[in-house]
Structures are given as C-alpha cells and as structure tokens.
Amino acid sequence: MTIEIDNLRIRFGEREVVKGVSFDIEGGDSFGIVGESGSGKSTVLRAMAGLNEDWQGRISFSGEDAPQKRPPSFFRKVQMVFQDPYGSLHPRQTIDRILSELPLVHKMDRIDDRIAKVLSDVALPQNARFRYPHQLSGGQRQRVAIARALIAEPEVLLLDEPTSALDVSVQAEILNLLADLRVERKLTYVMVSHNLSVIAHLCSQVGVMVDGQMVEQLTAEDLRLGKAVHPHTQELRRLSVELEEPV
Amino acid sequence: MNAAFRTWALSEAPSSRRQAAWGNRYRAWLNLKGNPLGMIGLTIISIFILMAIFAPLLATHDPATQELANRLAAPNAAHWFGTDELGRDVFSRILYGARVTLGMVIAVVVLVAPIGLAVGCIAGYFGGIVDTALMRITDIFLAFPRLVLALAFVAALKPGIESAVLAIALTAWPPYARLARAETLTVRNSDFIAAYRLTGASSWRIIFRHIAPLCTPSLIVRVTLDMSSIIITAASLGFLGMGAQPPSPEWGAMIATAKRFIFEQWWVPMIPAIAILLVSLAFNFLGDALRDVLDPKGN
Numbered sequence: 359m360t361i362e363i364d365n366l367r368i369r370f371g372e373r374e375v376v377k378g379v380s381f382d383i384e385g386g387d388s389f390g391i392v393g394e395s396g397s398g399k400s401t402v403l404r405a406m407a408g409l410n411e412d413w414q415g416r417i418s419f420s421g422e423d424a425p426q427k428r429p430p431s432f433f434r435k436v437q438m439v440f441q442d443p444y445g446s447l448h449p450r451q452t453i454d455r456i457l458s459e460l461p462l463v464h465k466m467d468r469i470d471d472r473i474a475k476v477l478s479d480v481a482l483p484q485n486a487r488f489r490y491p492h493q494l495s496g497g498q499r500q501r502v503a504i505a506r507a508l509i510a511e512p513e514v515l516l517l518d519e520p521t522s523a524l525d526v527s528v529q530a531e532i533l534n535l536l537a538d539l540r541v542e543r544k545l546t547y548v549m550v551s552h553n554l555s556v557i558a559h560l561c562s563q564v565g566v567m568v569d570g571q572m573v574e575q576l577t578a579e580d581l582r583l584g585k586a587v588h589p590h591t592q593e594l595r596r597l598s599v600e601l602e603e604p605v
Numbered sequence: 606m607n608a609a610f611r612t613w614a615l616s617e618a619p620s621s622r623r624q625a626a627w628g629n630r631y632r633a634w635l636n637l638k639g640n641p642l643g644m645i646g647l648t649i650i651s652i653f654i655l656m657a658i659f660a661p662l663l664a665t666h667d668p669a670t671q672e673l674a675n676r677l678a679a680p681n682a683a684h685w686f687g688t689d690e691l692g693r694d695v696f697s698r699i700l701y702g703a704r705v706t707l708g709m710v711i712a713v714v715v716l717v718a719p720i721g722l723a724v725g726c727i728a729g730y731f732g733g734i735v736d737t738a739l740m741r742i743t744d745i746f747l748a749f750p751r752l753v754l755a756l757a758f759v760a761a762l763k764p765g766i767e768s769a770v771l772a773i774a775l776t777a778w779p780p781y782a783r784l785a786r787a788e789t790l791t792v793r794n795s796d797f798i799a800a801y802r803l804t805g806a807s808s809w810r811i812i813f814r815h816i817a818p819l820c821t822p823s824l825i826v827r828v829t830l831d832m833s834s835i836i837i838t839a840a841s842l843g844f845l846g847m848g849a850q851p852p853s854p855e856w857g858a859m860i861a862t863a864k865r866f867i868f869e870q871w872w873v874p875m876i877p878a879i880a881i882l883l884v885s886l887a888f889n890f891l892g893d894a895l896r897d898v899l900d901p902k903g904n
Binding site for chain 1: 619796801810818
C-alpha cells in the first residue's frame with residue numbers, strides 16, 4: 359500500500375509542531391523517521407493513524423485521501439504499535455480480551471482461531487492467552503501489542519519507537535520479529551525512533567526530522583556510508599557511531 | 606475440593622476466560638481475608654443482612670403487636686431488648702427495621718452508582734462542551750445541602766420510604782460523577798485507550814467496556830464508605846418524620862419516637878442507635894479494606 363504525505367501541518371494551540379512534512383512510501387517498503395525528542399515525529403505518526411484528528415495537508419493511503427475522522431474500516435488496513443508496552447495494554451483485561459476487541463468490533467468470524475494464530479505468529483505461548491498484562495514481561499507485552507495490531511490483518515503498520523522501552527537483548531528479538539513479519543505478511547512499515555541503528559536495521563528509507571520539518575530523506579545505505587548532506591543528520595550519525603564504538 | 610479450587614484459581618497460566626476471572630476474584634478475596642477490620646465489617650454486615658432476610662423466622666414477637674400493660678420494659682427473658690412506648694417488642698422491631706433500613710440503602714446505591722458512573726465517564730471521555738454541561742449540572746446538585754434538599758423533596762412529595770430513597774439518591778450521585786470523571790481523565794489519553802480507538806470501536810463502546818470498569822473499583826470503595834452516611838441520612842429523615850412512617854419499624858424513626866424516654870428508659874432509644882452505629886461502622890471498615898484490595902495501583 360503506497361502512502362503519500364503531502365505538506366502535513368499540525369498545531370497544538372498556538373504552537374505549530376509539524377511544519378509542512380512531505381514524504382512518499384512505496385507499498386511493501388519501510389520508512390524510518392528519526393529525530394530528537396520533540397521534533398514532531400510521533401505527532402506525524404499519530405496523525406497518520408487517525409488518533410489526531412486536527413491536521414492540515416494530505417495523508418493518503420494507496421491513492422485515497424484519508425479523512426480527518428477515519429471510518430472503522432480504515433483500521434483493518436492501518437494499525438499501530440505503541441512505544442511503551444507497560445502503558446499500551448489495558449491493565450484489567452486478559453490478553454484474550456485485549457486481542458478479541460478488534461475482531462468483535464468488526465464482527466469477524468473464527469475469533470478463537472484468529473487469536474491462537476496471531477499468538478503463535480508473534481511467538482507467544484498459548485498459555486499466555488488468559489493471563490493479565492502484569493503477569494508478562496516487557497518483551498512479551500510488546501509481542502501482545504504487535505499481535506493486537508496484526509489481528510486486523512493490516513497492510514500498514516505504524517511503529518512508534520517499538521523497542522525503546524525494552525532492554526537491549528529484548529530489543530533485538532522484537533526487531534527481528536518485526537523484520538520477519540514484514541516479509542511474511544508483505545507489510546508496509548513506518549517507524550519512528552531516535553535510535554539510528556534501530557532504524558537502519560529495519561528501514562530502507564530514512565527521513566530526518568528537526569523541529570517539525572523533515573530536513574533530509576535518504577536511503578539507509580547512504581546513511582550507513584556517511585553520504586548524509588544535512589549537518590543534523592551527520593551529527594546524529596556521528597553520535598550513534600561513537601556510542602556503538604567507544605574510542 | 607477447596608484445595609483443588611485454590612490451585613485451579615491461582616494457576617499462573619489459566620486456560621479459559623472463566624478461570625482467569627475466578628483467579629482474579631479469588632486473589633481479591635484472599636487479600637480481603639488478610640484484613641481483620643475488613644473481615645469484622647463484612648461479618649457484621651452479613652449478620653445484619655441475614656437477620657433482615659430471616660426476620661419472620663427469628664422474630665420472637667410480631668413487630669406491630671402492642672402490649673400497653675407492658676410498655677417500656679427493660680430487657681428480659683420474654684423481650685430480649687425490652688419493649689417500646691407502645692409495648693412492642695424491640696428485638697423484633699430491630700429485625701424488621703433492618704429490612705427497611707438496609708433496603709433503603711441498597712435502593713439508593715442501585716439508583717445512584719450507575720448514574721454517577723455514566724455521567725462521570727461520559728463527561729470525562731468526551732470533554733469540551735459535554736464535560737462542561739454535565740459537570741455544571743453536577744455542581745448544581747452538589748451545591749445543595751444534602752439533608753435540606755432531601756427534606757424539601759420529601760415535603761414536596763408525600764413522606765414515606767420511596768420519597769426518602771429518591772431524595773437521598775438525588776443528592777448522593779454528584780460525588781460519584783466527580784470521582785468517575787477524575788478516574789476517566791487519568792486514563793482517557795493513555796496508549797491502551799488509543800489502541801482501542803484504533804480498533805474502530807465507537808466512543809460508547811470504549812466508555813462502557815474499557816473505561817467504566819477501571820472506574821468501578823474506586824467507586825465501589827466510595828459507595829461502601831458512603832453507605833454509613835446514607836444510613837444516617839435515612840435515619841435522620843425517619844427521625845424528622847419524613848422517612849418511614851409509623852408503624853414501620855425504621856431504626857431512625859424508632860429513635861425519634863423513643864427520644865422522650867432517653868433519661869428514664871434509656872435502652873429504648875439506645876438499641877436502634879447501636880444497630881445504626883454497628884452497621885455504619887461495619888460499612889466503613891469494609892470500605893477501608895476494599896480500598897486496599899481493589900486499588901488498581903495496588904497491583
């Protein structure tokens with residue numbers, strides 16, 4: 359599913375936090391947005407998901423302009439995974455109940471089978487199904503959050519820093535899972551992160567946001583080779599290389 | 606049997622929806638059991654409820670039969686709690702009075718809790734103009750002194766139990782609406798609610814299936830703590846002659862009619878007073894214990 363964002367502007371009260379961002383994503387591709395905290399990258403993602411209904415510009419999925427208020431059918435095609443797995447699962451509901459909400463809303467058939475299938479897709483044991491979120495580890499919770507998005511059988515997955523709340527060993531597991539799922543299900547990813555190596559691991563295209571503007575777009579390959587043009591991108595790359603390979 | 610249930614309910618990997626739900630309930634019960642004051646409260650309330658249900662079996666006399674030759678008798682073998690100013694058996698009247706008083710309390714709670722919950726959750730979730738409108742209405746009701754509004758209301762209708770219940774309900778719901786709204790505000794912007802919005806569910810579905818259940822524990826605690834004040838308001842209305850009408854043995858009305866004898870035959874008004882005190886105290890103990898057990902931040 360191709361995605362086009364054209365001159366997207368979002369303001370919170372007087373302050374404009376996204377100042378005319380444009381980018382295109384080919385179907386099946388994965389696009390990473392990097393930037394510092396407060397650069398507006400998550401805000402772009404939430405507007406794409408339909409959580410923020412107050413924006414200007416154009417957001418279109420496979421050539422179709424998305425309205426400000428999305429119809430329920432939209433959420434079968436586009437789903438989102440949140441940053442914090444401790445805050446994104448209802449604390450008083452079992453995993454089963456969390457996963458069955460979307461199929462119930464959309465009156466899908468074979469809900470039991472779908473839940474069992476999606477749990478095995480994200481490599482969660484079937485006996486996790488009737489547990490509560492507080493009985494699971496952070497990595498398992500994030501798998502539940504991914505399963506909740508996958509049960510809609512979406513074409514686009516919006517990822518809002520899906521690994522930043524997890525510890526390093528679990529981060530790699532989740533990233534590999536996401537990479538595998540993309541191939542299996544031919545998903546289109548849009549991922550937001552402040553971590554360049556995470557983006558480089560999963561995305562082929564990278565957009566760099568500074569202060570509400572997308573200052574540079576380049577391929578992950580160019581980024582790796584140090585072909586960035588904008589000084590901010592170079593700075594980000596330098597920082598991430600230095601962090602990985604301390605002198 | 607009991608041990609089997611225990612291992613089944615406490616299983617770390619429940620295999621059905623029912624088992625997970627029972628596990629949760631059983632854990633809450635174990636928590637409550639570990640709280641001595643809470644258990645005392647629960648026991649007292651259970652005893653009073655059982656007394657109310659089985660009043661016809663337990664009563665030694667008919668609560669309305671007068672025996673004028675034997676009025677204001679001290680507690681004795683025939684009349685365990687003595688007799689009142691018309692020679693009626695106080696023990697039997699306390700039993701039947703439990704029906705009236707507890708029945709009023711339950712009726713008020715059944716009326717008030719869902720209204721407060723719905724108003725608060727709707728106001729908190731939608732925000733904006735809906736919030737302003739609903740909360741100003743709530744403020745209007747909150748601004749009236751409770752007993753005065755209840756009195757005016759009962760006076761406008763006819764004095765009686767139904768009017769008393771309605772009057773108390775009318776003045777009791779605003780705090781619950783406020784509480785539910787505050788709880789809703791803390792969760793409405795959380796990621797898990799955002800995730801439910803991304804299922805395409807309607808706002809109503811989100812409010813009543815996902816937000817309201819999060820508000821109920823604190824609401825239950827608050828209701829339990831308020832039970833005692835509802836009992837006292839009901840008793841006050843009875844005392845002022847606006848609640849249950851004679852010969853109905855409501856506890857507040859019993860104190861009201863017996864207050865003349867408080868110096869000479871002090872046990873006559875004292876016994877219904879003790880009943881009110883015990884039940885109010887028991888509800889307070891239980892409410893405090895439930896706060897520890899049901900607090901969502903606790904686990």
